[in-house]
Amino acid sequence: MADSYPALVLNADFRPLSYFPLSLWSWQDTIKAVFLDRVNILANYEHKVHSPSFEMQLPSVISLKEYVHLDRRPAFTRFNVFLRDRFGCQYCGDRGRTEDLTFDHVIPRSRGGRTTWDNIVTACQGCNLVKGNRLPREAGMFPANAPRQPSTWQLQENGRAFPPNFLHESWSDFLYWDSELES
Template identity: 70%
Template sequence: MRLPSVIVLKEFVLQSRRPAFTRFNVFLRDRFSCQYCGKKFPTQDLTFDHLVPRSRGGTTNWKNVVTACSRCNLRKGNHLPESVKMYPKNKPRVPSNYELQENGRAFPPNHLHESWRDFLYWDSELEEGD
């Protein structure tokens, strides 16, 4: 079955007020930086860490999860930040859709299909029209 590589919406679709809680959106909120050591990493080298570990009653949500590199995640392990003196650079919070979109512009994907490039304006100058 043949499918188009690009589609166009004919009507506006209102976004939900809260962004979806996904691993990628956590990385995007934290700008692909480990919240403990502050270094930037490619997506495949990142994990997410529960500030309050699940084994200690922590939940998996925006306010208890931060981006961490593997090294820092292993170092923190099953401990509370206070007990190992590892505090996140930024307090975890629910981001806005706008914030995620803005962060996404700073980190354009490098795996786009060639046919999409004319439709996604990452940092290109736009032509003025009538």
């Protein structure tokens, strides 16, 4: 039951450590961090945990007391390529299921292309198969966005567009506090 009470983790500047996946800690890790005085509690669930001599509301939002510097150069991973490309095929624009996505070497490896940020794009399986071992001009298939290395900030911004399945009401003020307000 208490497993369904994760805490949103914010950096010391009150921004989420990450948006996608959203930075969440289990209630056990959160309680431990509270007792070790590593976090500030910003909001609580109504649910409480207790021992024979202690009772505490479970934190729903916490902030770290020490700022964690986010790596300015994100790791080159399949997930981060998909996130950079917003989980959409760069050839046809399809935003199908994640399981149907693959990545494509814009310049094929057989033609000297490397597996780097600057040569990999997200592709659906169909487009990847059609493009095959050809250069974009030979296949008549050009990526919608030129592949490039994103910053951590760019990945964070892209991640904001994909909220998780569970968002507690106490989190909304902290997830989108820097978004432009509607007039």
